[in-house]
Amino acid sequence: xxxxxxxxxxxxxxxxxxxxxxxxxxxxxxxxxxxxxxxxxxxxxxxxxxxxxxxxxxxxxxxxxxxxxxxxxxxxxxxxxxxxxxxxxxxxxx
Amino acid sequence: xxxxxxxxxxxxxxxxxxxxxxxxxxxxxxxxxxxxxxxxxxxxxxxxxxxxxxxxxxxxxxxxxxxxxxxxxxxxxxxxxxxxxxxxxxxxxxxxxxxxxxxxxxxxxxxxxxxxxxxxxxxxxxxxxxxxxxxxxxxxxxxxxxxxxxxxxxxxxxxxxxxxxxxxxxxxxxxxxxxxxxxxxxxxxxxxxxxxxxxxxxxxxxxxxxxxxxxxxxxxxxxxxxxxxxxxxxxxxxxxxxxxxxxxxxxxxxxxxxxxxxxxxxxxxxxxxxxxxxxxxxxxxxxxxxxxxxxxxxxxxxxxxxxxxxxxxxxxxxxxxxxxxxxxxxxxxxxxxxxxxxxxxxxxxxxxxxxxxxxxxxxxxxxxxxxxxxxxxxxxxxxxxxxxxxxxxxxxxxxxxxxxxxxxxxxxxxxxxxxxxxxxxxxxxxxx
Numbered sequence: 001x002x003x004x005x006x007x008x009x010x011x012x013x014x015x016x017x018x019x020x021x022x023x024x025x026x027x028x029x030x031x032x033x034x035x036x037x038x039x040x041x042x043x044x045x046x047x048x049x050x051x052x053x054x055x056x057x058x059x060x061x062x063x064x065x066x067x068x069x070x071x072x073x074x075x076x077x078x079x080x081x082x083x084x085x086x087x088x089x090x091x092x093x094x
Numbered sequence: 095x096x097x098x099x100x101x102x103x104x105x106x107x108x109x110x111x112x113x114x115x116x117x118x119x120x121x122x123x124x125x126x127x128x129x130x131x132x133x134x135x136x137x138x139x140x141x142x143x144x145x146x147x148x149x150x151x152x153x154x155x156x157x158x159x160x161x162x163x164x165x166x167x168x169x170x171x172x173x174x175x176x177x178x179x180x181x182x183x184x185x186x187x188x189x190x191x192x193x194x195x196x197x198x199x200x201x202x203x204x205x206x207x208x209x210x211x212x213x214x215x216x217x218x219x220x221x222x223x224x225x226x227x228x229x230x231x232x233x234x235x236x237x238x239x240x241x242x243x244x245x246x247x248x249x250x251x252x253x254x255x256x257x258x259x260x261x262x263x264x265x266x267x268x269x270x271x272x273x274x275x276x277x278x279x280x281x282x283x284x285x286x287x288x289x290x291x292x293x294x295x296x297x298x299x300x301x302x303x304x305x306x307x308x309x310x311x312x313x314x315x316x317x318x319x320x321x322x323x324x325x326x327x328x329x330x331x332x333x334x335x336x337x338x339x340x341x342x343x344x345x346x347x348x349x350x351x352x353x354x355x356x357x358x359x360x361x362x363x364x365x366x367x368x369x370x371x372x373x374x375x376x377x378x379x380x381x382x383x384x385x386x387x388x389x390x391x392x393x394x395x396x397x398x399x400x401x402x403x404x405x406x407x408x409x410x411x412x413x414x415x416x417x418x419x420x421x422x423x424x425x426x427x428x429x430x431x432x433x434x435x436x437x438x439x440x441x442x443x444x445x446x447x448x449x450x451x452x453x454x455x456x457x458x459x460x461x462x463x464x465x466x467x468x469x470x471x472x473x474x475x476x477x478x479x480x481x482x483x484x485x486x487x488x489x490x491x492x493x494x495x496x497x498x499x500x501x502x503x504x505x506x507x508x509x510x511x512x513x514x515x516x517x518x519x520x521x522x523x524x525x526x
Contacts, residue, residue, distance in 0.1 A: 007261055
């Protein structure tokens with residue numbers, strides 16, 4: 001037997017990559033704001049009200065919805081949001 | 095391991111061998127003639143007495159030379175073996191050593207004994223150590239003052255219960271339970287989306303307390319859990335009570351001694367207990383899904399430590415679950431379900447299948463809330479006593495399903511259909 005005091009690491013041995021946050025925009029004037037509904041009940045009510053307020057402030061609003069709240073957003077949806085929006089607001093509701 | 099041998103004659107012996115004791119005077123004779131002779135002793139570093147043998151009780155040299163029988167006598171030139179004899183034979187030893195009257199008082203021939211390298215326990219331990227040394231996982235050296243069990247807790251690797259420390263030897267022995275390569279990727283484990291090898295599954299299965307023959311089931315469970323269909327990420331992230339329930343079918347359940355009988359959903363069976371636990375340890379350690387982290391369960395439930403059982407197939411009124419889900423009866427398979435804890439249904443009054451099915455339906459409608467009967471799936475485990483009622487009534491699963499879902503026609507968790515797993519269940523065949 002080799003040294004019984006050695007064990008194998010059961011983890012993924014993964015170092016979390018450090019990712020820089022995207023800088024916050026100074027203003028939402030003229031910005032494309034994505035509203036992502038995760039499809040939990042009444043999330044749309046909250047987002048509808050948010051859309052009204054954002055439009056009043058001159059923002060361009062785009063609406064998106066996940067197929068189900070139980071899974072992460074599909075990669076195509078994420079790409080669509082990233083390409084079309086300057087900022088995104090995700091609604092959690094229940 | 096490479097051994098640099100001294101030139102001249104090399105003998106490998108053990109005291110436990112009568113032939114080795116017989117030839118000890120022969121070796122003394124060779125030594126007295128100032129022939130270059132090196133003696134390795136497998137079991138007693140003082141044997142043969144007075145001849146200054148080299149200690150090979152660790153058997154490094156014997157393994158390196160692939161010694162099969164003792165005594166073994168080698169001729170070595172320029173560090174390499176050029177000839178070999180085994181056992182005692184004057185006819186062979188005399189020309190080999192160049193000493194014509196060697197062992198004059200000894201019988202002309204005696205077979206040798208088995209080398210200690212063939213000791214089954216020793217051979218297995220060495221093989222495990224050698225295999226363990228080839229494993230890829232990071233080595234974690236425990237401090238001299240650390241308790242092994244405590245060390246596992248302190249590194250955050252346990253589910254709250256003690257685990258078996260995953261030494262390289264233990265992991266190597268567990269890997270003997272599969273023909274799959276340790277480097278093979280089994281699944282990408284959420285939430286950290288870490289590619290998980292067969293070896294990493296084995297490390298966690300050792301910790302959970304698995305035996306090698308459970309490994310194919312654990313591998314299948316990990317594979318099934320990480321499919322999009324089952325969605326273990328969503329199961330972790332939910333605030334709901336649920337955790338992965340593993341239902342195992344097929345001949346493997348009997349081969350590895352799983353419990354499909356009394357207390358099948360409870361404690362006391364090693365396979366049931368450790369297979370479910372191993373899956374959860376993989377999710378925790380490899381995937382990084384921990385309570386309070388991505389596991390957002392508000393209250394959780396004790397089945398999240400482990401929840402695994404086998405279906406009792408031999409006297410079931412219906413075909414096995416994995417057959418219903420499209421696999422051959424001869425195969426072994428796991429089916430996963432996002433389950434809360436079990437709850438009982440009592441019916442000691444029903445005398446026929448329809449009445450019993452109605453009881454099941456009434457109870458299933460209220461598993462979470464009577465007004466949310468369609469919002470949740472359920473697995474209905476039918477005990478042999480209730481199963482007999484359906485069998486004797488000749489009640490096939492579909493007809494039973496219709497009769498047991500009054501008012502829930504679209505997708506209700508019916509008594510028998512639900513038993514076949516929910517639409518979100520994921521099944522994976524076990525590969526050995």
